[in-house]
Amino acid sequence: MSTENVKQAVKEKYGQVALRVIQGRSSCCGTAPRLEGCPDPITSNLYDGSQASQIPAEALLASLGCGNPTALAELKPGETVLDLGSGGGIDVLLSAKRVGPTGKAYGLDMTDEMLALARENQRKARVENAEFLKGEMEDIPLPDNSVDVIISNCVINLSADKDRVLREAFRVLKPGGRFAVSDIVVRGEVPVEIRRNLELWVGCMAGALAEKEYLAKLTKAGFEVVSIEPTRVYRVADARELLSSQGIDVDAIAPLVDGKFMSGFVRARKPTPSS
Ligand SMILES: C[S@@+](CC[C@H](N)C(=O)[O-])C[C@H]1O[C@@H](n2cnc3c(N)ncnc32)[C@H](O)[C@@H]1O
Numbered sequence: 001m002s003t004e005n006v007k008q009a010v011k012e013k014y015g016q017v018a019l020r021v022i023q024g025r026s027s028c029c030g031t032a033p034r035l036e037g038c039p040d041p042i043t044s045n046l047y048d049g050s051q052a053s054q055i056p057a058e059a060l061l062a063s064l065g066c067g068n069p070t071a072l073a074e075l076k077p078g079e080t081v082l083d084l085g086s087g088g089g090i091d092v093l094l095s096a097k098r099v100g101p102t103g104k105a106y107g108l109d110m111t112d113e114m115l116a117l118a119r120e121n122q123r124k125a126r127v128e129n130a131e132f133l134k135g136e137m138e139d140i141p142l143p144d145n146s147v148d149v150i151i152s153n154c155v156i157n158l159s160a161d162k163d164r165v166l167r168e169a170f171r172v173l174k175p176g177g178r179f180a181v182s183d184i185v186v187r188g189e190v191p192v193e194i195r196r197n198l199e200l201w202v203g204c205m206a207g208a209l210a211e212k213e214y215l216a217k218l219t220k221a222g223f224e225v226v227s228i229e230p231t232r233v234y235r236v237a238d239a240r241e242l243l244s245s246q247g248i249d250v251d252a253i254a255p256l257v258d259g260k261f262m263s264g265f266v267r268a269r270k271p272t273p274s275s
Pocket of ligand 1: 010062064066085087090091114138152153158
């Protein structure tokens with residue numbers, strides 16, 4: 001698939017997801033079309049009660065992440081945060097509360113329906129220090145050196161040009177700025193055919209990088225202190241239904257795939273002139 005085709009497919013998929021939420025139905029990645037009323041093992045139970053109580057129910061319903069970047073990133077009052085692929089806006093609204101009235105949280109998304117949903121959630125949450133921008137993370141519509149922290153939740157894996165996303169993230173971060181992103185990551189070797197089927201399962205998250213590849217790309221983009229911390233490791237049992245429905249002998253492949261996909265928290269820093 002060309003980069004443009006990937007973007008078009010992603011836009012259509014998330015446009016439909018946003019409309020489902022606007023109609024009062026749940027979002028969901030993974031096997032969502034067949035499983036009405038998920039939670040699925042990837043997006044479920046990511047936010048605790050104290051976070052959920054700060055945002056409108058619709059923002060939580062629209063959550064399509066695979067982690068909780070605002071819980072793991074250290075956000076300080078007065079900072080500027082940018083969320084790549086902000087979806088229904090959950091992490092932007094939580095960030096805006098953390099950085100307070102002297103700070104600002106931007107959400108960036110390319111899908112009109114998601115932007116509409118996020119802006120409506122912002123209105124309901126009465127959050128004023130947030131702004132949702134239309135655009136692509138491969139071409140971020142913000143100036144150089146303007147952001148303290150980049151967060152993202154299960155979006156970079158969707159890009160067909162991850163090097164470009166990481167270069168753009170590096171460009172907009174201030175020196176010393178932090179990259180603090182939740183993403184799906186592949187650990188070790190997974191046979192190509194099986195990987196394709198697993199990516200089907202993770203639906204929203206196809207295109208995951210291997211751990212080593214991710215770290216190498218961050219370093220190539222100029223980042224330092226790069227690391228990936230596992231936050232949720234997926235077991236073959238989580239994907240059993242989908243793999244069986246594809247005619248795959250799950251027990252036979254279990255040793256090859258069990259625990260090979262994980263949600264990880266990816267950290268990196270833009271160097272300062274003195275570092
Ligand atoms: C898996 S959802 C995650 C949404 C949100 N981060 C969350 O945790 O609920 C992916 C979102 O990223 C957006 N997206 C995907 N690729 C993008 C790109 N290249 N540039 C900007 N937004 C993108 C989609 O429109 C969608 O809203």
